[in-house]
Amino acid sequence: MSDAQSVRRLTVPDLTARKGREKIVVLTAYTTPIAQLLDPHVDILLVGDTVGMVLHGMPTTVGVTLEMMCLHGRAVMRGSSHALVVVDMPFGTYEGSPKDAHQSAVRLMQETGCQAVKVESARGIADTIRFLTERGIPVMGHVGLRPQAVNVDGGFKAKGRFMDEREKVLEEAKAAEEAGAFAIVVEGVDSELADEITRQVGVPTIGIGASPNCDGQVLVTDDMLGLFDWTPRFVRRYANLRDVISRAAETYANDVRSGEFPNSAEVYKLKIV
């Protein structure tokens, strides 16, 4: 058996078994080459609907469509063989009814080959999570700051700073677990609340702007690579690709304008046979 054949993709049960034992490493990916680079290092590749903002310049994730998620999901599946691939269900494709959600999730799984889907799990979405998991679709929940609710919240606002809001976020996490979610993203909540959620739910929590005690962590890859000039407080930059790309483009432009590129080694020569 070749090395490529012997690599087994991680499964949902592999990851749920990690709760309280081994941290789960998650990064977003939207394209084949980035998936290829990240795949050996991470446990989950999340094809997040942040793709709309990060790659397509949208102001929020609300405009992201099922077609976009299918396209990027397929690209990430082509570029990976080890990580579990989770694809976000975009705004408007799962909230209407469990049946609508089922139709959307089946399309995502059949067209991309991904292993699971993610929904932003307000309390009313628990029935949908149950409907999907009972029909063979693994679901990751997402509580706290829910970017698809940006228009209700009036912005991307951290959650859980008031007592009733803390209770609500905790209840949403518990409801997602009870409905069958195999893991829950906890975004933009204070670290004590994230710790409480991690203690109270039996499935792994994946933190982003949450707490080091979550069972795993996720970052938007383009943020941690430093591709934007502004990064939120919870992002650690592991590279500064913005400067690298900008310097490379400037040098290339200078070389083209001065005639220094291409040189004689960078052009094809006529072969006389």
Ligand code: KIV
């Ligand atoms: O869409 C996304 O990339 C996400 C992560 C930020 C968790 O949901």
